[in-house]
Amino acid sequence: NAGVTQTPKFQVLKTGQSMTLQCAQDMNHNSMYWYRQDPGMGLRLIYYSASEGTTDKGEVPNGYNVSRLNKREFSLRLESAAPSQTSVYFCASRVSGNEQFFGPGTRLTVL
Amino acid sequence: AQKITQTQPGMFVQEKEAVTLDCTYDTSDQSYGLFWYKQPSSGEMIFLIYQGSYDEQNATEGRYSLNFQKARKSANLVISASQLGDSAMYFCAMREADSSGTYKYIFGTGTRLKVLA
Numbered sequence: 001n002a003g004v005t006q007t008p009k010f011q012v013l014k015t016g017q018s019m020t021l022q023c024a025q026d027m028n029h030n031s032m033y034w035y036r037q038d039p040g041m042g043l044r045l046i047y048y049s050a051s052e053g054t055t056d057k058g059e060v061p062n063g064y065n066v067s068r069l070n071k072r073e074f075s076l077r078l079e080s081a082a083p084s085q086t087s088v089y090f091c092a093s094r095v096s097g098n099e100q101f102f103g104p105g106t107r108l109t110v111l
Numbered sequence: 112a113q114k115i116t117q118t119q120p121g122m123f124v125q126e127k128e129a130v131t132l133d134c135t136y137d138t139s140d141q142s143y144g145l146f147w148y149k150q151p152s153s154g155e156m157i158f159l160i161y162q163g164s165y166d167e168q169n170a171t172e173g174r175y176s177l178n179f180q181k182a183r184k185s186a187n188l189v190i191s192a193s194q195l196g197d198s199a200m201y202f203c204a205m206r207e208a209d210s211s212g213t214y215k216y217i218f219g220t221g222t223r224l225k226v227l228a
Contacts, residue, residue, distance in 0.1 A: 031214065033216070035218075041220060042202060043202065045216065045217070048213070056209065098144050099146070100158070100216065101158075102156035
């Protein structure tokens with residue numbers, strides 16, 4: 001039981017490049033979330049998904065797209081990366097309880 | 112709009128002493144939940160404690176307790192008998208439901224706690 005996994009752990013991109021951050025959970029959770037964490041800003045919600053095939057915008061969705069193709073996986077895509085997207089990205093999941101389970105994070109730098 | 116405020120960017124506490132980390136929230140919902148998470152320097156997010164808006168008793172989990180004052184809209188974390196391993200960033204968070212009833216969460220900006228030997 002790996003919990004929530006994220007790949008990659010680290011990534012460096014050049015401005016304008018695209019990439020997809022992968023997140024998977026093996027806990028049979030319905031809800032999944034993507035956050036970004038910037039110094040002094042706490043965690044801010046980018047997108048979330050209540051179930052397979054549904055997604056909703058969070059607080060800071062601009063510049064991102066997501067895909068929830070199945071119950072296990074929730075991916076975050078940057079189509080044209082910008083330096084302002086340099087951040088640590090966390091994926092989380094939740095079942096019926098209140099607690100969220102977080103992945104280890106992806107540290108992204110956009111040059 | 113829903114909001115979480117943590118006004119203490121940094122705190123120091125002597126080992127074995129108790130410390131209170133402040134959190135205030137703003138919501139118009141009647142049903143909500145409040146959480147505290149710990150983020151050590153290694154970066155992972157660790158769930159500490161949860162308080163529901165209808166819970167009459169303050170939540171406790173080992174050395175952690177949540178001082179819930181509903182009328183004041185505060186949900187302070189109390190750590191008793193601080194240990195060196197408690198040095199970390201602490202985030203207060205609130206669960207709210209969107210228009211379809213799906214839970215989403217908002218986080219405060221965090222308090223960095225340093226425990227002194």
